[in-house]
Amino acid sequence: MTVRFFHTADWHLGQFFYQHSRQYEHEQFLAWLLEQIQQKQPHALLIAGDIFDVINPASSAQKQLYQFLADAHALAPNMQTLMIAGNHDSGYRIEQIEPLLAKYNAKAVGVIHKNSDGQVDLGRLLVPIYDENQTIVAWCLALPFLRPAEITGFNEQTSNSQNAIAYLHQQLIAEAKKKKTPEQALILMSHAHMQGGETSDSERPIIIGHEEALSTALFDEVIDYVALGHLHKPQKVQEQHIRYSGSPIPLSFSEINYKHQILEVTIDPQANASQKNSIDATDHTRLQFEPILIPRSVQLHKIKGELTEVFKKLNALPQGEIEAIDQREYVDIExxxxxxxxxxxxxQFEDALPKNRYRLVRIARQYLATENDGSIAKTINLEPPTPEKLFQQIWQKHGYAEDDLVQQDFLSLVEEAQKTLEDDQSS
Known part of the structure; x- marks a missing residue:
């Protein structure tokens, strides 16, 4: 039996880009994705974490997700939507509306649960995928972002996070093998930083010095496809069947040249195993996948050079007004x-830009080395610091180590403060 699904990740709904909302860009992506779902009618849509940008997302971001789920179910009633929590998400938050998700043929796996005996509830992490006849065509091993507090201390094999991660993968894959029949595929969905993955500057670190980046050796050969989330660049990791789909929109200027996409994946478990990693979508092979490029709704421009060159490039940008502010293109100047x-x-930079088309969101100055002092080129950001950067500076000044959970909590407080301010202004 063949299973066909879409792999996507890192939506970051609710993100603010240099204080500018990305809501319009996410609306355009979700509308485009609905068109693909209506046209292709996949068995499943896999969303590999970081659905939201912060653990306490604004109501507008949550509404975007739930409206999408309702619309997707109306267009493809047989399609299942499977989501896992990423390091930006609150796993408990995305799980707490389980009855609502079930109405839209959707399921979220946010955290690792324990059975009454104190062991990991593996059954909750194994999600069947059905075809239009309600026959199981695949099993999805759904692993949300693994926080050490959730997975350590079960037994002697889980004394630290690395051992616990390896043990959890071994136990879950063993359980999946018991359930799997020869005609069913095994898909592992995970939100993690894998060794060898190429990063951008917009990804929040979840490892220190790459010492905790995970090895692809965790994935048994029985796994037909590994759907990864966290890294924003679409890429394979060592093997053709281990892939990051990447984010649907550029989340920083370092991602301008990324080919943002979703992946359409087809698996036929009973095809010749020697053809497992073929990427030729025209052959009837065990594994086929095809990237579907996502159109970019708002362009980003990074302008670099000496001042005269910068002004020349600004004047050469395309003309033509864009009335809606949230649709205007972003400009970064160095x-x-x-x-x-x-x-x-x-x-002067603002005056050089064509009118009512661009948003100048960042200006940075790079000092040039001189022959006399032999100084090293140094970049100074002239933009006012964001609350997040100020918090990081104060946190580090007091000698505290980086703590992702603390930073997420702070971002949630900022988000709540912004929402309160917006509510006060509108009332």
Whole structure:
């Protein structure tokens, strides 16, 4: 039996990009994805974590997700939507509306649960995927972002996070093998940083010095496809069948050249196993996958060079007004100089940009090395610090180590404060 599904991840609904909402861009992506679902009618949609940008997302971001689930179910009633929590998500939050999700043929796995005997509830992590005849065509091993507190201390094999992660994979794969029949596929969905994965500057670190990056040796050969989330660049990791789908929109200027996509994956477990990793979508092989490129609704421009070159590039940008502010294109400027900037330089940049088309979101100055002092080029960001950067500076100043959970809690407080301010202004 053949199973066909979409693999996507890292939506980051509710993200603010230099204080600008990405709601319009996410709306365009979700509308496009609904078109693909209606056209292709896959058995499943796999969302591999970081559904939201913060653990306490705004109501508008939550509404985007739930409206999408309702619309997707109306267009493809037989399709299942399977979601896992990423490091940006609250696993308990995405699980708490389970009865609502069930109405839309959707399921979320947010945290690792324990049985009454104190062991991991493996059954909750094994999700069957059905075809239109309600026949099980695959099993999805759904592993959310694994926080040490949730997976350590069960027994002697889980004394630390690395041992616990390996043990959990071994136990879950063994349980999946018991359930699997020869005509059913095994798909593992995980939100993790894998060794050898290429990162961008918008991904929140979940490892220290790459010492905790996970090895693909965790994935038994019986696994037909590994659907990964966390890294924003679409890429394979060592093997063709181990893949990050990447984010649907660029989440930083370092992602301008990414080919944002979803992956359409087809698995025929009974095809010739020697053809397992073929990527030729025209052959009837065990595993086929095809990237479907996502159109970019708002463009990003990174302008670099000496001042005269920067002004020249700004003047050469496409003309034509864009009425809606949230649809205007983003501009990042990094200019090179060895003298202090003029006081009105930002206004000069603004005046050089074609009117009512762009949003200048960042200006950085890079000092150039001189022959006399042999100094090293140094970049200074001239933009006012964000609350997140100020918090990081104060946190580090007091000598505290980086703590992802603390940072997520702070971002949630900022989000709540912004929402309260918006509510006060509208009332």
């Amino acid at each position: 200019y090179h100089t060895n003298v202090p900037p003029q006081p009105n330089l930002r206004q």
